[in-house]
Amino acid sequence: MVFEHITDLDLKETLDCGQCFRWREQKDGSFTGVVRGKVASARVEGDRLILDGANEDDRAMWRDYFDLDLDYSAIKRELSAIHPVLSDAAAYAPGIRILRQEPFEALISFIISQNNNIKRITGIVQRLCESFGEQISDGRYAFPTAERLAALTPDDLSPIRAGFRHRYIIDAAQKVADGTIDLEAIRQLPYNEAREALTQITGVGIKVADCVLLYGLHRLDGFPMDVWMKRAMAALFPDTEISAFGEYAGIAQQYIFHYARMHPELFL
DNA sequence: ACCCAGGAAATTC
DNA sequence: GAATTTCATGGG
Numbered sequence: 078m079v080f081e082h083i084t085d086l087d088l089k090e091t092l093d094c095g096q097c098f099r100w101r102e103q104k105d106g107s108f109t110g111v112v113r114g115k116v117a118s119a120r121v122e123g124d125r126l127i128l129d130g131a132n133e134d135d136r137a138m139w140r141d142y143f144d145l146d147l148d149y150s151a152i153k154r155e156l157s158a159i160h161p162v163l164s165d166a167a168a169y170a171p172g173i174r175i176l177r178q179e180p181f182e183a184l185i186s187f188i189i190s191q192n193n194n195i196k197r198i199t200g201i202v203q204r205l206c207e208s209f210g211e212q213i214s215d216g217r218y219a220f221p222t223a224e225r226l227a228a229l230t231p232d233d234l235s236p237i238r239a240g241f242r243h244r245y246i247i248d249a250a251q252k253v254a255d256g257t258i259d260l261e262a263i264r265q266l267p268y269n270e271a272r273e274a275l276t277q278i279t280g281v282g283i284k285v286a287d288c289v290l291l292y293g294l295h296r297l298d299g300f301p302m303d304v305w306m307k308r309a310m311a312a313l314f315p316d317t318e319i320s321a322f323g324e325y326a327g328i329a330q331q332y333i334f335h336y337a338r339m340h341p342e343l344f345l
Numbered sequence: 346a347c348c349c350a351g352g353a354a355a356t357t358c
Numbered sequence: 359g360a361a362t363t364t365c366a367t368g369g370g
Contacts (some may be wrong), residue, residue: 095351191352197368198351240366245353282353303351334351 078117078133080126080140085149087172088119094335095195096292097176098186098202099220112142113179114211114219144174144295152325156332159321162313163329166336173331175297180260181253182220183293184278187285188245204237205246226250245280252278264294271296297327306330308344309337 088108092100100110100119107120107129117131117139128139140146153171157164185205190198209225210218227250231243239246252258258278263271268290275286284301291299300319302310310317313333322329337343 187351190350192350192365193352193367194350194369196350201367238367241354241364242366276353280353284352288351301351304349305351338351 078128078131078136078139080128080143080145081124083121083124083126083145085153085172086121086126086143086145086174087170088121090170090172090335091143091174091176092119094170094173094331095338096331097178098195098199099182099206111206111213111217111219113138114213116213116217141177144177147174149174149328152328156322156325156329159323159329160314160317163322163332166313166332167329169339170332170335173328173335175291175295175328175331177295178293179220180264180289180293181223184249184253184260184275184281184289185220185226185246187288187292188249188278188280189239189242190288191242191280191282191285201237201239205234205239208236223250223253227254242280245278248279249281260294264296268296268298291327291330297325298323300326300330303334305334305337309333312344313337 089102092108092110093102099112100108102108103118107118109116109118115131115135115138118129120127126143126145131139153167157167186198186202189201206218206220209221209229212218226246229247231247234243234246249258253260258274263274266274271290271294272283272286275281275289276283281289284303287299287301290296291301300322310333319326
């Protein structure tokens with residue numbers, strides 16, 4: 078499958094910037110991942126995005142996932158006019174996009190992320206999929222369903238080695254499976270109400286809720302504040318309120334987060 | 346041995 | 359209510 082006339086997309090920047098945990102770079106530079114139970118290997122050649130192994134019937138799904146209908150050039154112009162340092166951060170990784178991930182996958186992934194590091198999060202998510210996700214093909218697994226995880230006990234999750242987060246994962250899965258939490262309904266709520274609903278899940282506080290909203294429900298006004306972002310905001314934007322970043326604050330957040338992670342020496 | 350990691354719950358003050 | 363401690367696991 079090929080998408081033509083693609084701009085503002087760099088796969089390494091987008092798939093390896095901490096917003097998702099399911100893509101792996103191959104020796105040839107392509108990225109292989111599973112989205113909504115479908116496997117694909119992605120690469121960019123010039124202004125073409127090529128997805129090997131993707132079914133033509135899923136074209137709309139992949140277009141949606143990579144957010145190809147949003148004009149990131151225009152958004153970057155808008156954000157760059159707000160603050161010169163934000164302009165620099167956007168220029169540092171101009172091919173970042175905010176993926177439209179599956180909401181439940183984002184919810185579980187960012188529950189796992191708490192008090193953890195990205196390398197270890199990636200390993201836990203992989204073991205979760207291999208242990209409890211449906212096998213799609215040789216060595217490829219879908220993200221587990223809420224129903225499957227809801228039926229487990231914390232001990233059942235011991236092979237993924239997520240420690241104290243096991244009971245959080247199960248509580249989230251149970252609330253999604255039984256309808257207590259309706260992620261698609263939350264997508265439509267005003268921001269603070271959506272946050273309020275998500276934090277009813279044990280193990281979901283404001284930061285994880287903000288990640289679910291931004292990465293899983295594509296609420297681009299979300300602005301997750303983790304330890305990296307707190308340091309980056311203090312060092313780079315000491316006099317800037319988040320509200321100054323406007324309706325695309327979440328995209329600004331991703332530029333800043335990635336810039337900070339690539340320049341840890343700025344905060345020593 | 347100690348500290349930290351894309352935090353949040355439990356406990357204590 | 360605000361501040362502190364605890365929670366698994368793994369790497370530096």
